[in-house]
Amino acid sequence: MKPHVLVLLGILFGPRPVAAAERVEFARDVLPILSANCFPCHGPDEHDRQAGLRLDGPKSIAQARKSGVPVVPAKPEESLIWQRIVTQDPDMVMPPPSSNKLLKPAQIELIRQWIAQGGEWQRHWAFEPVRRPPGTLDDLVRQDLAGLPSPDGVLALRPRARPETLVRRLSLDLTGLPPSLEEVEAFAANPSDQAWEELVDHLLSRPQFGEHWARMWLDLARHADTKGYEKDLGRTVWPWRDWVVRALNADVSLGEFTERQLAGDLRETPSSDDLLATAFHRNTMSNDEGGTDDEEFRVAAVKDRVDTTVQVWMGLTMGCSKCHSHKYDPISHADYYRFYAIFNQTEDADRFDDNPRLELPTPEQQQRRQELQGQLELRQKDLNEARHRQAESELQGTGPWKPIAVNSGRSEGEALLTVGTDRAIAVSGQRPEKDVYILEGTLGAGRYTALRIQTLPIQQPDGQPGLGRNPADPNFVLSELNLDVVINGDLRRLSWRESRADFSQQGWPVAAAIDEDLKTGWAVSPRSRESHVAQFELKTPLVLESDTPVRITLSQQYGNSLLLAKFRLWTSDLAWGDLTLPSPSQEVEQAQKSVTEAQQQLQQLAGEIPQVPVLKELPPNRRRITRIHNRGNFLDPGDEVQPAIPSGFGPVPAVERPTRADVARWLVNAENPLTPRVWANRIWARLHGMGLVETEEDFGALGSWPVNGALLDWLAAEYRDQGWSLKKLLKAIVLSEAYRQESETNETLRQADPQNRWLSRGARYRLPAEVVRDQALAVAGLLSLKQGGAPVMPPQPAGLWRSTYNGRSWIDAEGEDRYRRGLYTYLKRTTPYPSFLMFDGGSGEVCQIRRLRTNTPLQALVTLNDPVYLEAAGGLAKRALNSAGPLEQRLRDAMRLAVLRAVSADEVAPLVQLQMRALARFKEAPAEAEALVKAARLQPGATPTPEAAAWIVISSAILNLDEFLTRN
């Protein structure tokens, strides 16, 4: 007899083979039918609602209408929905033929039974609060198995798997790598519970743990090393990937993991790691294709962030609500854009340079940069001094230019202009955005053909020289230059003819200072830290017979305080053609050269320092207004909305203007029903090969029902209540008997539970893409355990990278980088590494919730012929060649290196035969043996080449064994 509570649990959870008399469960059996077939027109979407009828709540189904009551408890034939479903009248029948929906007789019968039972409404199971069921994990599995209508006693937990199998299983599950033979032997010698727990703790503490579990997170985070779309250029995100590995190894709680990635930049004093974590949502794609509208792809990226956030944490799809209110789940069209409004306030905007970015120099780079900056400073100083000396000598000398005697100067922006003894005009005091300098002076009798401005650097607050007044950008923009002569008390403006300067910024030529357009001007970036001269020719020479007052106006209208800090004014009487720009003295030239060198070194260093795209909130005065996009089209804006978090999934923080940080807190709030279920299910699925809810990506009304709902809630509660610790949850699972069951089975058991949905045996499934490769390299003794750093390019067939307009190429790595873990392989979105793609790896283009496992001939071709696996075969052959003894024993040992268990003589009989045939063939054809040994990169040493080649064939066969490719 089963205790009462179990009967209840059995009813609440789990679509199991339904016995004839079993009760219909509304949430499990009927709600999905209504959701899929009725709610599109009679559900939450107000826009498409027909006849004002809603069927998505307990009140609305009981509400009387003109034609009747939708659901009359216990009376199907009196219930409106039943009448409309079974009517023969094509104008009346529901769902209408035009909807392309058709209820099956079994579904109609379920609806009838439900009404007959009383027509009681239940909420969708996943939106109900998570409560921890009594008992242990194993109790819940056992109870579930016991409740199945199968031949008595057939389904029960299977015995534990062999110790060797268990160690391999655990090591692959927790670290993605096979254990060493020594680890296997140690546990096999003492397979106690204590030894098992110690092994679990040991594996959880290995740095390879974080690398393995990061892969799951990178899939969800749609991580890749390129930007996507047409050009698919490279992007530096690997520092974020390394952060994920570190965070997982440190077992940071899901709360912190969430908050830092969604909103690390919003912390009070964010650390560099906090900022780096936000690169999570900068993994969205950018479109650099010519002629694209940046706003279109910025919007696409923000929508991706919204969709990914809800998908990853809550297992719901918000995609539908982009265009209209959700048809089944409680998310309206406006809800979507209110939530979107929270994410719509970051600075990034599909820019080519992916700004804003976080610079992450290594300590060495930082030191090097400091050194170089110091050097540059000194050299710049030398240069300035050299220039100064040259200028001074010109000032004293009899050159073609004479300084203007400026008497006074004022600024419209109320800055202070002072004239020094060296005739230089220095600006201080007020620092407006824009300014006009007006200088009064006197020109003596004589002829004047041209005016010259010499801009002079001042020492900026950072200790560097700079020409302008804005320390952050010491450039200036001289919008317009005017010279007026005072004749008889009237100002007479002189016209310019030509201009030249020793240097002009691109797009800001010196001629723009005399084009009578205040929007244009002369500027000098990036050389805004050194002196420059510009000279301007008068249209007609000015001839003065006596001292005459003049006024010189320097208008600087760019804004951002790009204003001159110090300058001198000169005149000349020579013909324009003779007024060449001053050539630098030899001393200046030398100094300039060494400054340029230091600048180039700094620039080169800057190129080597990783710059990772990160989230950065817009300042309040630049916040975007968010409007609903009608039918999802950003060019068709509707009503303005204010940021808000959707209600209906646990408590919403009571703040007026929720931020990403509030979203993070809401997602991991203990009362959120979805987050713990979704995550527990996901983690379970990574160990068991399939989630308790098979549709890991959909916990909404149309998702699949959990096979063991009590177990799911137990796991969810365990995860949440143990501080959202991934390692603790994993430990709880792997310590269970359910996890440690043997995966071998017999025909009767397999038939009773064909897909092992009821956990009636240990899980057995083909390893994920990266693990397939890492494992082969590991048993071959080739795998590098180097952690972190820029992605690497292991061999792939030539000519795969052919993106349009993308000159980058794939260069097969040599040395250690050839054999790094799969996590570190360069992932180009439009052309992913082929062998991972073939083993169901993703492209990182969109959030990938789970990988659907396939079994294809292309996979066979990879593990047979891809050079990576051939080299792995070479590595394994090398290990095997070290053995001695009879052939059979050597083959047993070789196979044991891969499958990590004792191998019987019977098992290797086929290998013995293969070895002999291969050897015979290679003896006949030594050139072939040579070719194979070379391709496998095996250095046979003293072993004759034909024998070495035969061992490669053997090793390749072993690496292709189903048992080897499988976690069992």
Added chain:
Amino acid sequence: MSRNPLSFPPSNSPWGHLLSANRRQFLARGGLSLGAVALQQLLADDARGEAEPSAAGSRAPIPMLPARAKRVIYLHMAGSPSQLDLFDYKPDLDRLHLQDAPAAFLEGKRFAFIKGVPKVLAPQFRFSRQGESGQWLSELWPHLSRVVDKLCIIRTVHTDQFNHAPAQLFVHTGSPRLGNASLGAWATYGLGSENQNLPGFVVLLSGGKTPDGGKSLWGSGFLPSVYQGVQCRTAGDPVLYLGNPGGIDRSLRREMLDTLARMNTVEFERSRDPETLTRISQYELAYRMQLAVPEVMNLAQEPEHILKLYGAQPGFVSPAESADDPRVLYKGDDPTFANNCLLARRLIENGVRFVQLYDWGWDHHGSSPGESIDETLPIKCQQIDRAISGLLTDLEQRGLLEETLVIWGGEFGRTPMLQNNVRSDFKKGFVGRDHHPFAYTMWLAGGGIRGGLAFGQTDEFGYYPVANPVSIRDLQATLLHQLGLDPHRFHYRYQGLDQRLIGPTDEGRVVNEILA
């Protein structure tokens, strides 16, 4: 298991009928020494498989509609050819040539590159009526004009995307964003493959570049990855990793696979995991593919008159295929595309369900002579003209055209205006048109489509449709319909939605007017 009859489990493999008759066949043919017990178990397993039909014959599920086409050859011209210089004849543009474009063209429009007021650009080539159907074709189609009566030319295709990558994704996956399944993936998911030794969905590239949308254009999206297109290459291994490593010949490979099969069968006896059996058969299929793929890819087997019909040259490797900028190497007699057309026929003939060709180099903005209407377009047309007419002729003479749907087109059209952001003057080698999503030309042939039909009409400038507009969704709906798959009901459950090629709304419709 889904309740919808069209949601097949992933075991409905595009790799043929592996799980049923096949498994038995390889056991019988492969000369494996499996124990009698194991064999019995394998057979018993077959009989029990839930998704499996009776052992005999095809396992293709009954389509929901009568199928008019069994296979598809889709010829995509990546970059988008100018409909106004090839198919949609607009003499009125001559009248306005190099005058400012009428304001109505520009108001409220977004262009990829055009800025300011552009000039109208006349058709750059002569047009004449061709064939019994009297369809207008430009002089760039001397060969196509001979088979024009087989074509249904739709002049009013319109899209809502005007950048290459999103527009290509929209045409091929039904969504301008990534993550959806491609046409070929849907077709093989719905219908499986007819050949056990070849992939059901094959992709061939030419023009020197991968199309802008990348591999996602033939990806499986949310469908299981077995349904993604397999790119067959003309240089290197035709299928990645197909060739054995140096030193391992076919007989040694056979020995290895026999060894593996024996050992894996023992493993199966232990585990009872049907995946192990599938793996054994997939290794066998890989072995057969190693012969079948190079065989089908070997154009040298074709007789001279057929090679000539297409303008194909077996073994030719174009320098443009590996150039940084292939456009500067384009030559009219480059046979790469012709080779791919001939390969397409051979693949179709061998039961491949969906053959997708992409030819890059059709983005003729006029910013350089390598991408201009006046200089590049004639070269590109020369590369494909004979090849396509050869393909249609060949398919017909083999009785294949009736059941093979051939589709030709780009991802959008080109403007009636001269593109003016690079040069404002009309200069040889710099004649170009910008992207134009509102109306452009595609054509269909075979597969139950009416030949000799010009469908849809655009206004006098070719700017907008004025009669019978056809959206990308309409085209997709029509394609599925011809394959016998009801576009509205054919779906795959993912993320809580019944995902369909034609998207969530029902606006896509089968263009019944063009059906034979």
